[in-house]
Amino acid sequence: MMKLLSVLFKKEVLDASRDKRSVMAGLYYAIGTPILMCLLFSVMLKQLASPEDLKITIKNAEQAPNLVQYLESKEIVHGTGDDVKDIVLEVSDDFAVKMSEGRPATVTVIADKSNEKLRNSISRLERSLARYNSEVASLRLLARGVDPTLMRAVDVQVHDQATPDSKGGMFLGIATLSIVLTLFYAAMNLAIDTSAGERERNSIALLLSHPISTLQIVLAKSGAIATFSMLGLALILVVSKFAYGMVPWEQLGFSVNLSIEFMLFCFVIGLPIALMSASLQVFVSFMAKSFKEAQTYVTMVLFVPMGLSMVTTYDIATDVVQWLPIAAQQYAMIEFIKGNDIPVAQLALSTLVTLGLFGVFSYLSSRMLKSEKVVFGL
Amino acid sequence: MMSRSNMTKTGLFKLAALPLMMGLSSSAIAEQDNKVKPELTPCYAKGLDDRLLCGSIKQPVSDNPADGEIDIHFTIIPAIKPSKPDEAVLGFAGGPGQSATELAAIFDRNLRFARESRDILLVDQRGTGKSNKLQCEGVDLISQFELNDLTEDMDTFAKEETLKCKDDLNTDLTHYSTVAAAKDFDAVREALGYKGLHLYGVSYGTRIAQEYTRQFPGSVITSTLDGVVPMQQSLTAIGKAIDDSMNALFDRCEADANCSKNYPNLKENFYKLLEQLDEQAIETTVRHPRTHKKINLVLTKMKVFSTVRMALYSHTTRALVPVAISEALNGDYSPIVGLLSSTDMMDSMAMGMHSAVVCSEDWPSLTDASRSDHGESYLGRMMIEGFDIACPIWDAKPVDKSFYEPVKTDIPTLLLSGGLDPATPASWAEMAMVEMSNAKHLIAESATHGVVSQTCAASIVGKFIDSNGTEELDATCLEKDNRKQFFMNLNGVALQADNDSESNEKE
Structure with a gap:
């Protein structure tokens, strides 16, 4: 069973890597976003100062x-x-x-x-x-x-609890936003191509004719997509580390410093999100009738994680929202950079929910692949 | 002895004794014996919002273990972006006797450019601040105001006051000299794991910075000395600088059309006032600067001269000197009272530590020649008289002769002097750098004591530290005139319009 899964996984990764355009589209996002944002920040800092x-x-x-x-x-x-x-x-x-x-x-x-x-x-x-x-x-x-x-009747002394690392609050939010969203956007094209795309090319039917379960197929596809998401994550973390280091934050009295520990931390909490993101996008793509429709649906569905990420970025999340997946993980990332205590309970729960969602989406996709209507896009 | 009298006496003695108080200070000593990194706790400093880190290490008081240990306290102002974690800027406070950690806000402002990439380390020099502050009971303003230092037996008062302080402290001041303190700083550096330090000393802080450089050249990357005290120079030589700075003020008023019209013959009038007071002190009633209650004021030559001298340190108070002199001659002593009350900042000075330094370093080196030379100015003479009374009582061991040799070093050193400095004139910096092979001396002509606080020098120091002293420094911005205009009446610098109906408000 595991062997079969790993063969399937390798096949999916090989397939995906042949589709250079989809891979590159995802990686462009991972490389381009931090660089673009740092340029914007630099110009903005200069203008506002x-x-x-x-x-x-x-x-x-x-x-x-x-x-x-x-x-x-x-x-x-x-x-x-x-x-x-x-x-x-x-x-x-x-x-x-x-x-x-x-x-x-x-x-x-x-x-x-x-x-x-x-x-x-x-x-x-x-x-x-x-x-x-x-x-x-x-x-x-x-x-x-x-x-x-x-x-001076009252001598007001202020004890600011902030550290140079935590003062960059808003910028940290945007930086972590781009990191979290990589897990969705880096794999988007691949997810659509490997599901809705393969269906249009009829190669999915060929795959289904083999003596393997639909769940195995879905898991292998999600795994391959998540692999590329994680590659994107690794890239954006490395690029961000250097790009943010170039912005003259210290002139504003704070620093944005992505440490190696932070990068590892992101990598660990990012893995469940990558799996969930892959299974979600595969599921939505199969729901759609065509490749084009899949692109539309996936884009629309991605508003949900983006919204969760945004409320965290702009710090408008309520106590309830902070327990939800994506929001909780991103919040933990921000607290990690600021050097504060990590909200362990929220992080643990949301990670479990994320993995649960991965299971649910994978199961639903595998059910769908049993229907001829879905397989032939009728 | 009535307490008010002897308190007053001390107050005046302190006024005369404080050669270099606008600066900053530092602390710490002894051989390193604990390799454990000291525990750092978050803390805050007055006037500074940022969260800092505080800690302390234990240092032996002397080579003799029987003397026990002393806690040397320090504060770290964390770098904004610690791109140079192995380095720190070590700030030395002045006085001698000021606490570096209490002046964290000033150090933070002066070293803001260096702080972008490096921690700022402030250590309370032994005998100051939290490091076993050697402080004696202060004088209250009322007693200070009503003391007549012309008629009372000042010598006796000074002696009694010093003896009392010595009894209270019950400490051998020999262990609180500059030489002993330098070791504490390096112990703190080692305990915190900094490989190299950029020194920044102000006023007396430049002396301890030079001594540190001499003892621990391997720990110093660059050294910035602001308002330089050369090792060869006794602080009692300060009288000439005071006179020069005061004369520059009189000359400027003379040259200014409005000022010379409003305050003609200012210099002559000042000395006329002093002469009058020397013969006969003025006894009057004034309002307490804070409580507004009527209190007695005995105005003496010593008080007026000391007050004007303290006003010379800052351009803000310099602006009031002409109006203060002219009002006093007209019988209104309010401006003098205001300036006198603003000099009451001695609380922050650890007078015991001040005496330890002065009596072991500045007083023993006086010769007949230097006594008569430094005594040419009135305040220099007063200062030497004060030390002659106090130092034999303190009985601190004179420092070794080698202490007075100029520091020989090739460490990049930046020396800063103010052209109007009433404490450490530019010639002192020249004297300090005779054996420094990699030194640069910048003079801000219109600055007083402490160039970095008053001018653009903060960014020059930032560049100097950032480039490890290698970069060519652009000092053109130091040429900017930062003097302030003189007050033409009690309200400000504007001259009153001749035909204004309300212009006669002022008596």
Whole structure:
């Protein structure tokens, strides 16, 4: 029985590897996604970050030379030319008078706060102005013989529980999303080809005419597909490790570091998902009447794991969802990178459910292959 | 003896004694005897959100096992992306007497570029912070304000205060010198498994960094010295730097149209004020800077000079000096009171450890020639007088003569000086680097004490460390003038409009 299964498995792997286009399509995803995302992140980080030398337009600067000088020390300067940000700081005409009278002197920040590219620069300007405010206020009190710390009634100290590894939360979510989805997309073409495709080429009927059970056929096919999924997983992990290492995260104060331990961890918890993914896609492909229909159905069905993965990525999963397959595994991956405790109960249960689903889909596919309607796509 | 009087005395003594307080400090000592990696627990530092790691190792107090052990505490600020796990940046605090771990927020900011790839290691130098802090009872502000240091018998007060402190601490200060402390740092390095360190010392921290380099050259990859104290130099030589920095302030006001118009003859007026006070201290009533209660203030030459001197450390307080002097001459002492109260930061200084260093390293080396030279400035003279009283009581063993030799090394060393530094002038850095074959000295003309905190030097230091000192450094950004404008009245730098109806608010 096992021998037969392994012969069948080898045959399926050989078959699949001959279909170079399907294999390559899957591997392109595994290699391309992390690289593409890292390029996107790099560009995005650069756009969202406030430039080291922030150039803005300062109007009426002669009224407030001290303020202008202060901003300059914070690398915020009046500039002209192309790289000037669309932020205007307007000093009121009576700034100097108000200042010397000890009344609030008005400055106006004119900018579009809905512009994502400006947001960091605007808040940097606002922070600098607030600091100038408190510096001048402190000196005014000091000059009157009052200790400026009186203004600080409460000394707020923050103890941030985050580590440099955990601060990249959102980016970690997206990174693990791409890793989990590899298990589905790397094998998608193969799954359809080896089931619906073989049916259209009538080779499935030939296979069924041999003295082997339909379950063995389905298991061998799923196994072969899962093998390629795992290959895709290995690839995306290796590529991700290097690609994410190139993004200058540390400038944002955190790091995204995929350790060897993490890669092994992903590999282990990925195997049940790969099997389930393969059996699911085979099952859906057999349900469809034609190759084209199979492509449509599989794509639609894959929205389910993608959805589960997304809610984890954007951290909107409820306590219930966190126990579901895919979501739980991805959550465990994120916690692993962050260096937190792995949710063992959720992970164990969801792995069992994943393997259960693999069994159910395989059984259903094997039942279907006993029906002539399915075998001949009628 | 009334406690208020002797407390006040100490307060003034401390004001004069604190040569280099804006810097940072460090700690630790003794031969490595435990190879077990110390246990690290998550911890936090004031003003810093990030989760840090803290721990301690045990170090023998001296070569004599009977002296027991001391816990040397340290804090690790973890690298953002630990691409150089074998290396760390070791920060040394100033004072002497400041705690490096308490200044973690400042070190984190100054070393933010280096932290992207390396841990920052802060060690409380023995006698400071959590490493057996040698601290004596402080002075409260009220007693400090009302002490008349002209009439009271200052010598007696100082003696009694020092004796009391010595009794309280009951420690042999000889074990708390720079030479002894250097060993602690290397023991911490070894315990934590760092192969090499980048040193970053500020102020007095540069002295311990140089001593560490001398004792453990194999552990040092690069060394950055910010506000350099040369091994050859006694801290009592600080008087000239104070005078120079103060004169630069007066000259700038003179050259500035608004300032010279608003505060004519500022320098002459300052010395006129001091002269008046020298003859007759001013006794007045002022408001307590925090409680607003009426308290007595006896304004003496020593207090005014020390206050102005402390204001010279930061551009923010320098901006107030002209208005403070001119108001004081007009009989309004509020600005002086404000500045005086802001100098009351001695709590963080471990005065016992401060004395251990000064009395074994700076005081014994004084000669008749250097005494008269350093005594040319008023504060230098006061400082030497204070040490002459306190050091014989502390009775710390003078350090070996070889301590005063300049450090000879080819380790890449970056020296930073501020042109307006009232503590460690640029000439001191030149003196420190005479035997350094791979040293570079950068001067930020408009900076005061501690160049990295005030200028773009943080990124220069980042590049220096990243390239292991090999890269050509672009120091043009240090030329940027970061001085602040002087306050023209109690409200700010703007001159009052001549015809403004409210412009007479100010008396």
